[in-house]
Amino acid sequence: MESEKFAEISQSIKALERKNSRLNLIVLVLSAAVVVSFLGITALRTQAPNPLGTTEILRVRGIVVVDENGTERVWIGAPVPEPLILGKRFPRGGKMSGIILFDEEGNERSGYCTSDGYSNVLFTLDSIGQQHVLFLAEPQGDTALWLWNGGNSFKLNVGEDASSMKLSQAEKVLFESPPARLDERGGDIK
Amino acid sequence: MRRLNTGIRILSLLVVAQFVLAASRGLLSSQEDSAAAWTGHEGAVTDVAFLPEGDTVVSCGLDGTVRLWSVVSGHMKKVLYSYEDEIFALAVSNDGRMVVTSEYSGQVNIHSMEGGPIRHLNGFLGWSADVVVSPDSRKAAIWSMDGDIWIYDLETGEHVSKLEGQKNKWGMALAWSADGSLIATGRVTIIVWDVGSGNQVQTLEGHKGFIRDLAFSPDGQRLASASMDKTVRVWDLGAEEALFTLEPQGLVIYQKSGPVTAPIRLPMTAVAFSPDGRKLATGGSDRVVRLWDAASGNLMREYKGHRMSVTAVVFSPDGGRIISSSLDHTIRLWQLE
Numbered sequence: 001m002e003s004e005k006f007a008e009i010s011q012s013i014k015a016l017e018r019k020n021s022r023l024n025l026i027v028l029v030l031s032a033a034v035v036v037s038f039l040g041i042t043a044l045r046t047q048a049p050n051p052l053g054t055t056e057i058l059r060v061r062g063i064v065v066v067d068e069n070g071t072e073r074v075w076i077g078a079p080v081p082e083p084l085i086l087g088k089r090f091p092r093g094g095k096m097s098g099i100i101l102f103d104e105e106g107n108e109r110s111g112y113c114t115s116d117g118y119s120n121v122l123f124t125l126d127s128i129g130q131q132h133v134l135f136l137a138e139p140q141g142d143t144a145l146w147l148w149n150g151g152n153s154f155k156l157n158v159g160e161d162a163s164s165m166k167l168s169q170a171e172k173v174l175f176e177s178p179p180a181r182l183d184e185r186g187g188d189i190k
Numbered sequence: 191m192r193r194l195n196t197g198i199r200i201l202s203l204l205v206v207a208q209f210v211l212a213a214s215r216g217l218l219s220s221q222e223d224s225a226a227a228w229t230g231h232e233g234a235v236t237d238v239a240f241l242p243e244g245d246t247v248v249s250c251g252l253d254g255t256v257r258l259w260s261v262v263s264g265h266m267k268k269v270l271y272s273y274e275d276e277i278f279a280l281a282v283s284n285d286g287r288m289v290v291t292s293e294y295s296g297q298v299n300i301h302s303m304e305g306g307p308i309r310h311l312n313g314f315l316g317w318s319a320d321v322v323v324s325p326d327s328r329k330a331a332i333w334s335m336d337g338d339i340w341i342y343d344l345e346t347g348e349h350v351s352k353l354e355g356q357k358n359k360w361g362m363a364l365a366w367s368a369d370g371s372l373i374a375t376g377r378v379t380i381i382v383w384d385v386g387s388g389n390q391v392q393t394l395e396g397h398k399g400f401i402r403d404l405a406f407s408p409d410g411q412r413l414a415s416a417s418m419d420k421t422v423r424v425w426d427l428g429a430e431e432a433l434f435t436l437e438p439q440g441l442v443i444y445q446k447s448g449p450v451t452a453p454i455r456l457p458m459t460a461v462a463f464s465p466d467g468r469k470l471a472t473g474g475s476d477r478v479v480r481l482w483d484a485a486s487g488n489l490m491r492e493y494k495g496h497r498m499s500v501t502a503v504v505f506s507p508d509g510g511r512i513i514s515s516s517l518d519h520t521i522r523l524w525q526l527e
Contacts (some may be wrong), residue, residue, distance in 0.1 A: 069519070070233065085418075086402065086459055086475065087236040087252065087501045087517055088278045088319045088362055090293055105498045105517045106234060106252075128475055128499075129400065129418045129457050150398070184253060 067104065075100040079116070083108040085129045103128075193253045193506070225495055228259055230266040232498055235515035237279045237502045238400035241303075242286040244507040245487075249521055250277040250291055260460065261506075262524065271308070277306035279320045283327035288344055289332050298332050300344060314340045319362035324385075325370045335360045336347045339375060347399060353383045355390055365404035365413070376401030376415055382427065395427050396432055402459045403502075407484070408467045414484075416458040422472050424487065434487035436472065438480055460503040460514070471512050473500030479514045 062077035077079065078097035082089045085107050093112045098113030107128050114121045118139065125133035127149075134146045151171035157164045167175040233253035240247055246267065247259040254273040259266050275295040282289050289301045290311075298321060300310040316335030323344065331353075333339045335358060339353035352398055353373065361377035372391070373383045378400060382392035399419030406413055412433065414427045422436040439453035453462050456475035463484060470482040479493040479500060498518035505512055512524045 008254070086457065086499050087234045088402075089317070091360065092315065 006022045043087050069104075070106060071102070073104075075102070080111070080113065193318045197400055202338065219328070223410055224523040225493070225524050226264055227495070227518075228264045228266070229520055230259075231255065231521075232255060233276075233519060234428050234498075234502060235519060236277060236518040238513050238521055239280060239282045239504055240506050240513065241282060242284060245511055247521065247523075248280060248282060249515060250280045251515075251519075252276040254293075255428055256280065256289060256291055259521065264492070264523065271299075273297070273299075275522040277285040278317070278453060281321045281323040281330065283323045284325055284342065287327065288323070290321050290323055290344070292318045292332060298330070298342075300347060311340075311342045311349070313349050314338070317362070320337055320364045322364045324365045324366055325368055331366065331373055333361055333364060333375065339364070339373060340474075341385070351388065353385075353388050356381065360399065363401045363404040363415070363455075365406050367406040367410045368408050368411055372406070372410065374404050374406065374413055376417075378417075380404070380413065380415055380425070382413070392427060392430055394432075396423060396435075397421070399457070402457070403461050403462050405463050407463045408465060412463075412467075412484075414461045414463065414470060416461040416472060416474070418457040420455040420457055422458050422461055422470075422471065424484065436482060436487055438472070438474070438476065438478070438489075443478060456499075460500055462503050462505055462512075464505045465507060465509045469505075469509070471503040471505060473503040473514055475499040477516070477518075479503055479512060479522075479525065481512070491527070493522075494520055496520065 024149070028097060062075065065074035067073050076099050079095040080098060080100045082092050084102070086105070095116040096111065096113040096118070100108055101110040103109050109126050111122070111124045115123070120139070121137050123135040124131050127160050132147065132149055134144065136144045140160070142157070142159045144158070147154045151168065153168045155166045162178070165177055166173060199215045231251040231253050232248065233251050235249050235251040238247060238249045247261060247263050248256065248270070249259065253276060254275055256270040256277065257266055258268055258270050270289070273293055275293045275297070277291050277293050280291045282288055283412050287303055289303065290298065291301065292298045294317050296317045298318060300309040300311070306359050310328065311332065314332060314334035318332035318334065321330060321332050322341055328344055329341050329350065331339055334340050337356040337358050340349055341351045341353070342348065343350050343496040356377070357374070359377055361375055363376035365374045366372070366491055371385060373385055375381050375383065378397055380394035381390050381391065381400065382394070384391050394413070397415065397417040399417050401415050402419045403416040404413060413427055414422060415425065416422045423432045424434055425431065426433045437455060438458070439455050440489065458472060458474040460473035461470065468484055469490070470484040472480045472482065477494070477496045477498060477500060479496070481490040481493070482488065483490055493512070496514065496518055498516050500514050500516050502515045503512055510524065513521060514524065515521050
């Protein structure tokens with residue numbers, strides 16, 4: 001009678017040991033799954049785009065913005081294209097890189113650029129086909145602000161040694177100071 | 191119900207009032223004597239010409255296409271050629287067999303209207319903003335960026351001669367006289383060349399901006415020039431001076447309150463003599479095509495309809511119509527009275 005009881009207890013213990021082994025295996029598998037999931041989520045979070053887009057960097061030679069008619073209105077480029085004026089392109093006379101604005105007809109009207117070679121940085125405002133405002137800094141530090149329309153102009157130059165100013169109307173000088181310095185710096189840029 | 195009817199009446203009155211107000215301010219296109227716009231180009235139309243029979247128009251544009259149009263219907267017949275680059279100018283030979291086009295890529299191409307391969311004109315520097323064909327349909331001339339005028343044989347595509355002497359001076363306007371003896375080039379100064387000798391025979395000074403178009407009168411006695419300086423000048427080649435200067439005032443900017451600017455002057459881009467030499471057509475950035483008396487310089491009529499700058503004007507071979515192209519992507523045909 002006692003031997004039967006012993007055998008029953010022994011079987012129960014073996015059954016419990018098998019159950020325990022299975023439970024250990026399940027815990028191990030679940031633990032591994034949790035670790036893998038955690039690593040996966042961490043990796044995905046690292047690769048996901050920033051909602052603000054601030055971590056993205058575009059490396060391109062140019063970006064062109066067109067309007068609803070397909071007309072190019074903004075060019076960001078290195079270099080920017082030759083100027084388009086009333087359906088024909090002019091030679092720019094050198095490579096420029098920066099931003100160019102165009103009017104609704106596609107005419108170039110403004111630029112904020114650096115030039116290859118002499119390395120000026122400049123800002124221009126144009127009418128259709130002609131420059132009227134030039135704001136310029138040269139690599140050695142000389143700067144200029146010129147405004148003109150036909151024979152009327154205002155020119156302000158600042159150099160390392162001196163500055164100068166000239167106001168003209170109908171191509172006649174109304175005010176100039178100092179006179180000699182302006183002549184040395186060269187004439188009109190029309 | 192009565193309240194609804196009153197509301198509809200008030201609404202109708204408001205609509206009519208708006209219509210009258212808008213019409214009085216010139217905002218409605220119905221006030222303009224607009225010719226139908228021929229559409230098809232997918233960009234600015236830069237040049238246009240009639241084929242000699244006068245029933246077909248050929249055009250080119252920044253969309254890189256050369257297109258043929260029916261004058262009767264105003265519909266596009268077909269895209270003659272399509273390129274990847276912008277096309278700035280075209281010229282049609284007087285025999286109607288060839289169309290020559292100039293592209294931003296630097297290609298100048300001769301297209302045969304009868305089919306066959308396209309020939310290319312090579313050797314010059316950069317791109318040419320204009321191209322002209324001699325009256326005998328045997329030669330074409332372009333302006334190289336080194337300043338020389340290169341003349342080619344149209345049949346073979348070979349370079350045959352140069353007009354030299356404008357070193358590094360590049361311009362945008364060329365014209366070939368009707369007798370074939372003279373070529374005019376326009377930068378800011380106009381130079382008239384003897385094609386046979388290659389010599390400069392006249393220099394015409396007066397413009398203060400880049401010249402965009404030139405046209406010899408059919409008798410070769412006068413030359414007309416359209417300039418970015420906002421004027422058109424007609425020159426007496428015998429006297430080497432301007433007979434008269436046209437300074438059209440065109441574009442008026444409107445806002446809801448009415449005109450906000452007086453008519454402003456803008457660059458002139460196109461000029462053409464009528465086949466009998468008695469009329470002159472001009473076009474410019476003010477979007478207006480104008481007809482002038484070529485002897486007196488009196489304005490005869492204005493044709494309004496283009497929504498952007500006019501790029502070219504050409505008379506039909508019978509002189510009864512003018513065709514114009516524009517940066518607004520359209521071509522318009524104007525019937526002269």
